[in-house]
Amino acid sequence: MAQTATSTSGDFTSVESLLREELASGDRSLRGVAPVLAHMLASSGHTLVSDAVVARVRGMLDHLARQLLAAERAEVLGTAAGGPAEPADVVDALAERLAANHVVLGHSYVLAMESHLAERLERRASLDPVLSPLLQELIASEKPAIAELAMATLAAQSRFIQSQRRMDMPLAELPAELFLGVLECWESAARERERGGLPRGALDRLKRSYDEGASRAGLLARLVSAMGNGALAALELEHAGLALFASALASLSRQPRDNAVIACHQSQAARLALAFRAAGLDAAAIERQFLLLEPGISVPEVIGDIAPDRAQAILARSEAGVVDSER
Template structure:
């Protein structure tokens, strides 16, 4: 009986070494994303980029710019217009400055990638990008607080899908640290124009209206938290839908949500396998999820022997952070 145990131990060591190597390769790939996007280079052949992704990221940065310039103009002129009157060069200048911040740029990229993955799952598996079976069950919950939170999440997810189709990025949907980074970029550009700082009233008005908990990602996080141990059900992608799945995977594997989203890309299979194991999924459950996401990738059964805390430790040593790719 000792020999099979030795074989399993040897296989596990080999798989762990392979996962570490693949994760390091994935890290290197991610670190190349921000510089490429920042300069809007030709992207054919880059595994993590496509013309559609680049166009969507550019559209989101320009939409952020128009919102900020409209807030500035409203403060100065008393207008409530939404940026239609802003000179194209002003929009481009601010968008370029936002794109030079790799934290902002990385988050825009992840949103575009999430939308792309959701569209692919809809085509491949008829997975509704807005209303998943699990979200439908939560809306019908006999706990009013959960039902209300699920309804708010549904509305936010619907808005996200529509925004992505328009290549928009509403300021109110930014995570708190991203919101502050965007404010800093805005003020930097205003000073560079030689017109002094952004009007204080415009900044204060935007900050007063901002509520991270009411954003889509905030609502998804609150819903996963409210589910308690039931959040494990959200690790079934086909049942939960990509948005809820990514938030649950991030919470259970203790990593940023943006990292959980990017782990679903085919080039990041090791990151996804480690996240699943860190969340406690066995080999069969991991295999089921890969069949939906990346049917061409085979997961070795011995991965089920990798302790969840060991998988978590390997993930924690990853050099890449999706929203902070080169810092």
């Protein structure tokens, strides 16, 4: 389903075969992302990595390192703030260790790409990156629980956009498994720097303050779940906005949210089409979403002949992406 594929005819078998080939090609592209980012190589010839994305990834890794080192220093000084900043070489060393973890690196990349896509949609389609029409409707819901959850999601999305502009990544916004992985990197780095490792209590303090459900991704997932069958409305990108759209696509196609964001990249058209079909969209609805995301790509009409569970199975067999590169 490359940009040159404009035909909407052809039998079911050939289209499924084409989708598999395109998905495999997308997998190969994604496998190349982590090594490129790991060496901080901004190559204009690499379709999935741009200067802007690499700069954001570098900034986010540095911010993670500074937060961890500040928590370490606060435990030593017995205060939550104050004291001199850590030397640049110590911050750089920890950031490099975090970059060596492809799961941490992959998630950083996905966040950078999401914010980049949100900016592009704002320029091209006047799509507000924070407050979408659907989110506004949910805030006005007659159900207090949904309205409150939608307000919290709005605040979290606003913080995300601001953080991305600063090239920051708050520790509290990491998914649970990734949060624990970052702490392991921190412990390992501290043992190398200091014979005694981390100061007692620093790790426990961060773990006690962590709440995945209060993170942006957690709030978006909870909001999609609270919508029930109405979550299908969130698959209308122009109405839902990118953040809620990606969470709904992930939930309805039963894949990680990071994979749903990855699918929105122009080189991953087959992944996106299969995700839409796995979520239950018909060919006409899929075509409408492609017109907004990637107007240069036409979707074969027979995509609707692929059963949703079949599309989900094909996606599940994919060697899915930067974030799952450890599998």
